Amino acid sequence: MGKSKSPIKLDDRIHIIDGFDLGVSERTGIYVIDEEELTLVETGPSPSVRYIKEGLDSLGFSLEDVKYIIVTHIHLDHAGGAGLLLRECPNAKVVVHPKGERHLIDPKRLKQGARAVYGDSFEELFEPVVPIPGEKLLVKGEGDILQIGQACSLEFLDTPGHAKHHFSIYDPVSNGIFTGDTVGIRYEQLVQDGVDLFLPSTSPNQFDPDAMRTAIDRIQAMNVDRIYYGHFGMTEKVEEALRQAAEWLSVFEKEGHQVTAEGKGYDELAGRMLYRVKEYLRTLLIEDEHPVYVLINLDMQVSALGIVDYLQRINK
CATH class of the missing domain: 3.60.15.10 (Ribonuclease Z/Hydroxyacylglutathione hydrolase-like)
Structure with a gap:
């Protein structure tokens, strides 16, 4: 096991x-x-x-x-x-x-x-x-x-x-x-x-x-x-x-609107969301190679998909 x-x-x-x-x-x-x-x-x-x-x-x-x-x-x-x-x-x-x-x-x-x-x-x-x-x-x-x-x-x-x-x-x-x-x-x-x-x-x-x-x-x-x-x-x-949940929600939503306005897709959004989290965690002395990023990277990918999907729905 x-x-x-x-x-x-x-x-x-x-x-x-x-x-x-x-x-x-x-x-x-x-x-x-x-x-x-x-x-x-x-x-x-x-x-x-x-x-x-x-x-x-x-x-x-x-x-x-x-x-x-x-x-x-x-x-x-x-x-x-x-x-x-x-x-x-x-x-x-x-x-x-x-x-x-x-x-x-x-x-x-x-x-x-x-x-x-x-x-x-x-x-x-x-x-x-x-x-x-x-x-x-x-x-x-x-x-x-x-x-x-x-x-x-x-x-x-x-x-x-x-x-x-x-x-x-x-x-x-x-x-x-x-x-x-x-x-x-x-x-x-x-x-x-x-x-x-x-x-x-x-x-x-x-x-x-x-x-x-x-x-x-x-x-x-x-x-x-x-x-x-x-x-x-x-x-x-x-x-x-x-x-934190409320503040990060606003950050991610704002990034989503920006990426959409630029005509870019969820990959770009996931990258920007990940960058914002890394930027924050660096101030708390968390290294970019920390094992937690295996999960955070996946979460940003999936969450970016959801934000793009939401923005497409409301902009139809």
Whole structure:
């Protein structure tokens, strides 16, 4: 197996399992909430399922113990493994946003979209994408509640911006919120260098900057103590995280308008976005050869695609 490592304990009831998405550590996390109804948040893609099984085993749980598998949205790096995992969790249901339900039942369009972005790497990174029977899905929308313990009622918030099929999940016990990609990405690889970096995720094809700002503002107004990111880990620096996400969103959007006005494409935009991030991180003494750039470079490529797609949509 080689890569697997022990789940990270965040507190007495929440752990995070590293799913080694893209074959990289600290990229996509799967959260385990230890309540009366054992609950997972996210699955990562199907290649992550083996790490989920190992992680649950190391925590003393069986696959039969799993009652709910919540996916913040249906992009394959968050939900692609849900069908495969569900096959081995006989007592579980998958909780999904109303606009994501049909795509988990029939993932054909999801696969087409991911294949368009990831090309020849699609098979290795995401297959198999297993359909989920409708009776195994539980749909939750704005304001809905999921009782997973006597003292824990998870609340669902409709938080588009990154995608229309995206919700966030408020956990009252930790006063924390699972945000998927709505308020961006946290780079765990930089934390060891004393740097907290939070960048928005503007991937295609439903990116909407106004909706993303609304989601950021909404979460800021909730005064939560923690944000649990899909990519990757938890922060208690909530104000800083949301401020950075909003500021970088404006930077990236401005660069997108400039590139479009010049008649150039997403490659140019990705390069400019990467340059702006590198310029900032240099001021914090992060070298250009830092391993984090493997991920940041990919994120800028995908986010540039989303910004160009958005600008084309609004300029039609």
